[in-house]
Amino acid sequence: MxxxxxxxxxxxxxxxxxxxxxxxxxxxxxxxxxxxxxxxxxxxxxxxxxxxxxxxxxxxxxxxxxxxxxxxxxxxxxxxxxxxxxxxxxxxxxxxxxxxxxxxxxxEAALNLTLSEAVNALQSTTGEYKEYQEEFQKLQKMYQCCGLKDGPEDWGQNFDKQKDICQCEVEKPSSSDLCTTYRSRYVYKKSCGEVIMKxxxxxxxxxxxxxxxxxxxxxxxxxxxxxxxxxxxxx
The missing domain is CATH 1.20.120 (Four Helix Bundle (Hemerythrin (Met), subunit A))
Structure with a gap:
């Protein structure tokens, strides 16, 4: 054997x-x-x-x-x-x-729905999503991005109330690759939705x-x- x-x-x-x-x-x-x-x-x-x-x-x-x-x-x-x-x-x-x-x-449809709900949370002025907004601002600074879908527009009225939202913090904020001008303020050009999807x-x-x-x-x-x-x- x-x-x-x-x-x-x-x-x-x-x-x-x-x-x-x-x-x-x-x-x-x-x-x-x-x-x-x-x-x-x-x-x-x-x-x-x-x-x-x-x-x-x-x-x-x-x-x-x-x-x-x-x-x-x-x-x-x-x-x-x-x-x-x-x-x-x-x-x-x-x-x-x-x-x-x-x-x-x-x-993909579920992801778009999630992004829409997140945008509504960014635009909220009731204070219900204050903690979420603060955490999202940290994410924006980390990845040098702004908003989720349409950039600073996703923040709605909150953009005018808080001067540090999406603020571009590079040495040359006028750089066309990273920053852009929105309502007379230098903000990050890329949306965070693009960063997350990538x-x-x-x-x-x-x-x-x-x-x-x-x-x-x-x-x-x-x-x-x-x-x-x-x-x-x-x-």
Missing amino acids: AGVSKCMKYSMFIFNFFFWVCGCIILGFSIWIRVSSAQQGIDSSMLGGVNLLIAVGAIIMILGFLGCCGAVKESRCMLMLFFIALLLILILQVTAGVLGAVYKPQV QVKDNLVIIMGIAFGLAVVEILGLVFSMILYCQIGSK
């Missing part, structure tokens, strides 16, 4: 250790995106893909550990559990990608790249685990 290939056994172990490290990276990166997006005032309902990656990263960590133990102990049960769970994750990733493409118009798109590109690379790794894991499973069975 054929024995278990030592090369395959330890290749499986090294692969799953790498798999576990990938899970740690995905989990940490996804949490960072989640926290930074929340600080920028992005609605949590718009971060479904990030939340999914957090869950996937945590599960991958567990699977990597399971695969390492299964390879070292030559446990067919653990290897089969690893194979099934990995296959389910791969199916889940493909499903999430398809759903993201299908519901893209609904996501960061969301950049993060999506990174997430898509991670998901594609992860799919390749998962397929290799399925192949290795099944080969080792069969070798242990014929031992």
